[in-house]
Amino acid sequence: MRILRNRLASTLALGTAVVLVACGGSSGATVPTQTGPLNLGVIAPFTGPAAEFGTLLTAPCLAATDLINAAGGIMNHQISCESIDDTGDPADAVPNVTKAIATTSNLDMAIGLESNTAATTVPVVNKAKIPFFTTNGLVAFTKNNYSYYYRMTPGDDANGAAFAVWAVQQGYKKVAVVFQNGIGSEGNLPGLQAAMPKLGGNIVINKTIPADAASYSAEVASVIAANPDVLIWSADPQTTATFMSNYKQLNSGNLPAMVTATDSLTPDFFNAVKSAVGLDYLTSKIWLVGSYFDQTTPAFNTYKNALLADSKTQGIAPVLSTVGPPAGAYDGINIMALAMIMAKTTVGSYYNQYVLQVVLPKSGATVVNNYADGAKALAAGKTIQYVGVLGQPTFDQYHNSAGEFDANKFNSDGSATQVGTISGAQVIKLLA
Amino acid sequence: MLVQAIEAIGFGIATGAVIALGAVGFSVQFGMSNILNITYGSLMTLGAYVGLFLIDRGSNAWVALVVAGIIIGVVSVGFHRWLLAPLVRRGTRAFAIVIVTVSAGVVLQYVIVAFAGPDAKSYGEQSGQTFRFAGFLLTASQVTIIVLTLVLMLALHLLLTRTTMGRAMRATASNRILAQSCGINTDLISDTAWLLSGALCGAAGVALAITTVSFDFTLGPIFLIPMIAAAVLGGIGQPYGAMVGGLVVGIASELAASFANPEYSEVVAFAILILMLLLRPRGLFGSASATRRLTA
């Protein structure tokens, strides 16, 4: 049975503690080694209402591991993605994650740990001493004490403030705020409300709507009555499609300009809204605000090509490549892999201290944009500085790197093009 | 304020029509078999997905509605004949049967998701023109659904009161043993009733999909509660009552969404159901005998 074999394997590996030449051991080093392939946990909802995220986070895992394995693996260990369903339910997530940790051999890194369940899954993974790059935006983690935790996506409150900055920058003065009742939107609202008055904008109506209702006609009517010039919006694809359809009917075919999060840059959102109100609205009147990254960098091209090369991610590659959180997960995997090489071990409790060093700017370091270059440089004895898809991360003392923001517009194939930038420093100042 | 209220009532009539369509089917099923069939929700979802299958292959939405109705009608007959009826014959308690229907609903829901995936689906833009009259704002689709519901109700009424089949159905619903002793083939009548109510269920599923524009595998179960509320409000087993019930639930929800916190609009249907069950289980139009069927 699989479990028995795994237990046997890990016992042997720990029991021998022989530093294998193949694993790049150094003389006299007492770091433990592991044998066999490595596993990378994708801790995300694969069932339940947020099931879409499971697929969206598996894709960057596949892209990163494809590239790592093609470059010879991490110190000759091949690595593969292990999906761990957190079900969207914080209570059910704990046994699933614990079971995966207990029974998966060489589970040495993880990504995901999404907002719905982060409150219970983050402590578990941290306790197991597995470094992880999370994609949740919960404000709860803005200040935290988890040493294995890393986040390259901005908190929800920062996102909310960024919405405000963009709306005012575009010249909109009368803002309607409509959020779906949920975790993500709850986080965005305080940031938005804090930033708006400081920018001179005016929130003319603020509504929270239930998810997936049959019709939002009544809510739409009240928004129209408030006469806004822009709609700051956050809701799931189905809710958005129904709401916009009702809006179109009730407003003589006119739809408002919309500012929403790049979280909505998903195939599901794109298709749902397209079917409901047509392509034109999507490409001309919707701005998607989120993590900034430059689509002309070599790092981005490597990432996108990896997505296109893998048959499982080919279909969604054009859209997915422009979404922030999966790109952050991809960068995180590369960073952790390079940290393993620097530490000369794949065991989390030993390589964790090197994670931040991989991205720290230092003089004389070789700047690398992908895993293969980084591994080669380290093998040649150089110091490296990884600058990935999301650019140069600047981690604070809580291992959060919020970075800059940008605004995007949909293309007709569902991918997005950047149309402007928003200063991260300005956003942070507005939240203070 | 008044304009807002009248608009909300208009929206309520549109949502209410869809709820009424489902509620009537539910009511007929209960009236005939005395079973609280929670699987009805997932069967509506199945109807919506069958409609999607047809529309993706070029069918017109209204044709899809009819076809989905027929298919779900047949499925419902099978469901009753081969799962529920045998359980009833063995004397299984009503509560256990409800648990069976809930479980079957969950199984059906997850089978649908296993094949079709969890992402949001749509029939595309179906609304048609928007009409404004008497302070109401309604689209062509919504008007069609309202008219369709009225026509179906009228047809059902004529069936139940003017035809031999209809009279036989009412007799079976009221007292099965007596009906059998009059020579009525109650099994056949039962099957017919489930076929009809199943067809209404499938049609309601497609109508829901058209109304919400965007839906996923949780479509049916979400709307089942307002439909049960409407059925109970009107008097369970009374098709006309279910229509009135649907209107009331629809209008009340939209008024709540318009004037109060929109999230509480869902609670309105729940509250109506609980209050009716506690205060007047027979509903507005139910007869006193209906009370006996609902109370222990």
Add this chain to the structure above:
Amino acid sequence: MEYYVVVLLVYLGTDLLAAWGLNLEFGVAGVANLAFIVTIAAGAYTYAVCTLGPPAAMGSFQQYVGGFTLPFPIAVAAGTLIGAVVGILIGITGLKRLRPDYQAVAMLVVSLMAATVVSADTGFLNGNAGLGLIPAPFSDQDPEIQRWAFVAIVVVCCVAGYLVLRRFTDGPIGRTLRAMRDDEYAAAAIGKDIVAMRLMVQAVGGAFGGLSGALLVAFIGGWSPGAWNYIETLALLTAVIVGGMGNNRGVTIGTFLIAILILQGVQFLPQSINTFRIGLREDLGWIVLGVLTIVFIWVRPQGVIAEKRPKYGGSP
């Protein structure tokens, strides 16, 4: 691995407490309480607001009432008590003598209403985001000691709970409850106060639910409306039905079968199932659960371990 065993033990223990409570209400007393999950949630939230500090002290990232920073035992006791109170409130809505299946739907709707109200009012219990960073006991101890100490607490609660439970399910009270379940009018006719009995059962069952919720949330540290979907009650109910209604051993087996074997068991199915469609493995879990319930009601409605019909001396 050891941590996984701890998790399984804690979950088994809290599921047992919950299942016993539900069995008392449904299996023994015949009260169809599909809103049972609300008592579990009440216990969990109460524990949370008792042990957390005031919202502002933690940076105000979550809003909630309370924040009393009470120690573990008091918070758990509070959770149990509030569970009982909520149980009684739910019971009052069920006092009207509805047909059991309508009762079931009414209770289900109560559960949905509770979830909607908690989600909608973000100031009450932080809405949909739920509460996090809930303190656990013994946090100043070595992690391994902390875990096993917690398991010990859960075991103690289960043992104590079981002893308390038996006073209600066996003995004179148990017989009265079964009489009420089997024929309410006859029971009333011989002078039993039906209303008082039903409310008492709801209180005790609710207390078990509250205790279960409080212990669970102390262990996992977070709680939100996503954790108390009405479908959770269904899983518990399946455990009660499959294991055997009306008797505690049966329910214990049923809980083990459902909570551990099935819902955890599908995790051990190979990942290759997910290549057909991502998430298929987990969907299978619910499909199996549903089918199992139907099969049991069809084939063996009395469950794996049938309730022993008490024999009174003389004729069968």
